[in-house]
Amino acid sequence: MKTCDLVIIGGGPAGLAAALGARKQGIKDILIVERDKELGGILNQCIHNGFGLHTFKEELTGPEYAGRYIEQVKDAGIPYVIDSMVLSIQSMSQYKSSLQADQCEYNKEKYSEADQDKYSKKKYTDKIITMVSRTEGIIQIQAKAVILAMGCRERPRGALNIPGYRPAGIYSAGTAQRLVNMEGYLPGREVVILGSGDIGLIMARRMTLEGAHVKVVAELMPYSGGLKRNIVQCLNDYGIPLKLSHTVVEIHGKERVTGITLAQVDDHRKPIPGTEEYYSCDTLLLSVGLIPENELTRGLGADVSRVTSGPEVNDHLETSVPGVFACGNVLHVHDLVDYVSEEAAMAGQAAAEYVKELAEREKYAGKTDTETSALGDGEEVPMSEGHQSLVRLSAENGVRYTVPQYLDPKHMKDQIIVRFRVDNVYKNRSISVYYDGVRIQTRKKRVMAPGEMEQVILTKESLEKYPDLKEITICTEVDE
DSSP, X not given: OEEEEEEEEOOSHHHHHHHHHXXXXXXXXXXXEOSSSXXXXXXXXXXXXXXXXXXXXXXBOHHHHHHHHHHHHHHTTOOEEOSEEEEEEEEHHXXXXXXXXXXXXXXXXXXXXXXXXXXXXSOTTOEEEEEEETTXXXXXXXXXXXXXXXXEEEOOGGGTOOOSOOOBTEEEHHHHHHHHHTSOOOOOSEEEEEOOSHHHHHXXXXXXXXXXXXXXXXXXXXXXXXXXXXXXXXXXXXXXXXXXXXXXXXXXXXSBOOEEEEEEBOTTSOBOTTOOEEEEOSEEEXXXXXXXXOHHHHHHTOOXXXXXXSBOOOTTOBOSSTTEEEOGGGTSOXXXXXXXXXXXXXXXXXXXXXXXXXXXXXXXXXSOHHHHGGGOTTOOOOSSOOGGGSEEEEEETTEEEEESSEEOTTTOOSEEEEEEEEXXXXXXXXXXXXXXXXXXXXXXXXXXXXXXXXXXXXXXHHHHTOTTOOEEEEEEEEOO
C-alpha cells in the first residue's frame, strides 16, 4: 500500500489552491487525484472572462485562471494523477473492519494473522483512499490527512418532475456549455432556459453569440439566483427577457423538444391556472441549482449539512472526521472562484498543520503498546475534541447557513471570515452577530440577495471576552 502525508481529491481550482497552501507550509508529500483527463476542473469550459479580479487583480477567462494555478502546481513539483476516480475514503478503524470481513467471508487465505496484526497497529488517525486508475487499476493509499475538493454537479431534470416525454434537446446548462465551448457543438437554435443561476445566465449570452435565439429565461423564485452583473451583462445587454415566479409545467415533443409551456407560480410555488404560455423551441437548458459532490463524505461518516449538502466544518475547515478537510463547492456553492481559491488555501494550510501536529503526537503514540493502550482498540486519535466541544454558529432570521458551522476560540487565528447566504432579497436590513444573545456587531446593507454570498469577520479578541460562549448567531434585522 502506498503512503502519503496529504491526499487532495479533486484537481479543480479548490484542489490546486489547497495543494499550494499545504506546500507553502512545508508539506512535501502531497498527491492530487483528478478524475478528468486534465487539471483545472469546471474552469476549462468557462471561456468567458470575469475571473481573477480578487486573486490576480486582473480579469481572466476560466482556462486562464486555472492555467495560473496549474503552472504554480507544476513549478512547485506537486505530484498529481489524472484519469483516476476515488471510490471510497475509510478511517483506519473502518479499514480494519473491512479487512476482517474480507478475510472471513471472501478469501480466508488472502490475509494472514500477521497481516491482520500489522494493520491493527497502524495509526488510527490515518485514512485509506481506494481509487481506480485507467493505467494502474485499483490503488490504495494510506494518508495522514485528506482534503475534499470534489466540486459540485448540476441538478438534473429528473429532480424537477416536469410532465412530458423524455425527448432529445434537454440539457443542463453546464453540459451545453461544455458542448459549445469544448466540443464545438451547438445543441439547438431555438432555446428556452429554466433557472437563472449563473451558468444559465452565461449560457443565454453564449448561445446568443453563437447565433441561437434565446426566447426567455424563466425563474421559479421571485428573484434571480445569479449575480447581478450576470443579469445585466448576459440578459439585459442582449434583450433576453427574464420571467420571475415562472416555471415550465410541460415539455412538448416525443423524439425532440418542440416547445414548452410556461406558467406563473403563486407564493407557494404552485402554477396559477390561466397563466400558461406556449414557447416553441428545440432546446431546453436547465440551470436549477448545484449539488455538492459528497457521496465520499457521507461514506466516511462525516456530518453533512441539510442546508448546504456539504460537510459541516470548523474554522480550520476540518470536518467532523479528524484529519479530513473540505473546501470549494464541495463545501458550499460559491459565487466567485476567487473565494474558492482563498478558502482552499486555508484548508491546505490547516491540513499541513494537522500533519505536523500528528507527527509530534506519533512520537508518543509510537512508544509501546502499554503506553498507548489507553487509546482503545479501533479508536481514532483526534487532533481536536470533535465538533461537540466547539462553539456552534447558528443562522437565523433570513440567513440560510454559515460556513464554518463551528468555531474553536482557543485555536482560531486572529480573525476568521464567516460566509453565508440570505434566503430572499432584502433591502435596507442589517447583518448582526450575537454572542449568546448579546449583539456584538451590526452592519447595514442596502441590498442583499441569495445569489451573492455575504460575510462577517469574527476576531479572536472579541471571543476572548466571552470565555463560556456556547453559540454565535448570525442574522438579518430590520432597522428600528
